[in-house]
Amino acid sequence: xxxxxxxxxxxxxxxxxxxxxxxxxxxxxxxxxxxxxxxxxxxxxxxxxxxxxxxxxxxxxxxxxxxxxxxxxxxxxxxxxxxxxxxxxxxxxxxxxxxxxxxxxxxxxxxxxxxxxxxxxxxxxxxxxxxxxxxxxxx
Amino acid sequence: xxxxxxxxxxxxxxxxxxxxxxxxxxxxxxxxxxxxxxxxxxxxxxxxxxxxxxxxxxxxxxxxxxxxxxxxxxxxxxxxxxxxxxxx
Numbered sequence: 001x002x003x004x005x006x007x008x009x010x011x012x013x014x015x016x017x018x019x020x021x022x023x024x025x026x027x028x029x030x031x032x033x034x035x036x037x038x039x040x041x042x043x044x045x046x047x048x049x050x051x052x053x054x055x056x057x058x059x060x061x062x063x064x065x066x067x068x069x070x071x072x073x074x075x076x077x078x079x080x081x082x083x084x085x086x087x088x089x090x091x092x093x094x095x096x097x098x099x100x101x102x103x104x105x106x107x108x109x110x111x112x113x114x115x116x117x118x119x120x121x122x123x124x125x126x127x128x129x130x131x132x133x134x135x136x137x138x139x
Numbered sequence: 140x141x142x143x144x145x146x147x148x149x150x151x152x153x154x155x156x157x158x159x160x161x162x163x164x165x166x167x168x169x170x171x172x173x174x175x176x177x178x179x180x181x182x183x184x185x186x187x188x189x190x191x192x193x194x195x196x197x198x199x200x201x202x203x204x205x206x207x208x209x210x211x212x213x214x215x216x217x218x219x220x221x222x223x224x225x226x227x
Contacts, residue, residue, distance in 0.1 A: 109189055109192055109193055114189050
């Protein structure tokens with residue numbers, strides 16, 4: 001892995017209990033990938049399942065941490081990103097507690113400090129949720 | 140079909156643009172006139188500009204940047220930029 005859970009705080013402002021990714025598995029400018037173990041104590045778990053809101057936040061944090069990592073690789077401080085909009089959302093399945101989900105984010109377009117990305121989360125190869133997200137990055 | 144696939148003239152580009160913009164932004168096609176302000180007519184906020192860039196790339200096969208939009212006030216400005224980018 002590229003960035004472990006212990007080092008994530010260097011790249012995102014989120015802190016427990018609202019950290020919704022574990023490790024950044026791979027990062028290139030074209031593709032980001034993370035993993036996340038769904039703990040039963042997670043605040044976005046309900047009735048034994050990680051909720052849609054958690055999956056969306058997981059995609060956003062995968063994106064933010066990866067942008068932060070790329071910023072730091074480029075020698076600059078990690079910028080803060082905010083969710084500007086979520087669109088084309090499709091939910092197929094919610095992961096049960098004790099699952100490990102994989103999330104892939106693909107940057108599609110950039111206009112100034114706004115990025116349009118496609119995010120998908122998976123469990124054992126099955127897609128859980130997909131969406132497009134606009135991320136606004138601080139200048 | 141993209142404007143670059145088969146060479147379209149500016150009039151065809153303008154008519155196509157009116158079609159896809161009115162559909163996507165749910166605006167009366169008759170309001171998309173060269174003299175009208177693009178941002179106000181389409182009711183764009185900063186996030187909508189990303190959708191606009193995607194639409195333009197998909198429909199006209201040209202990439203616009205934030206710098207390009209600094210030159211654009213009206214649809215007429217936009218068509219002039221398209222004309223330049225597509226060498227029409």
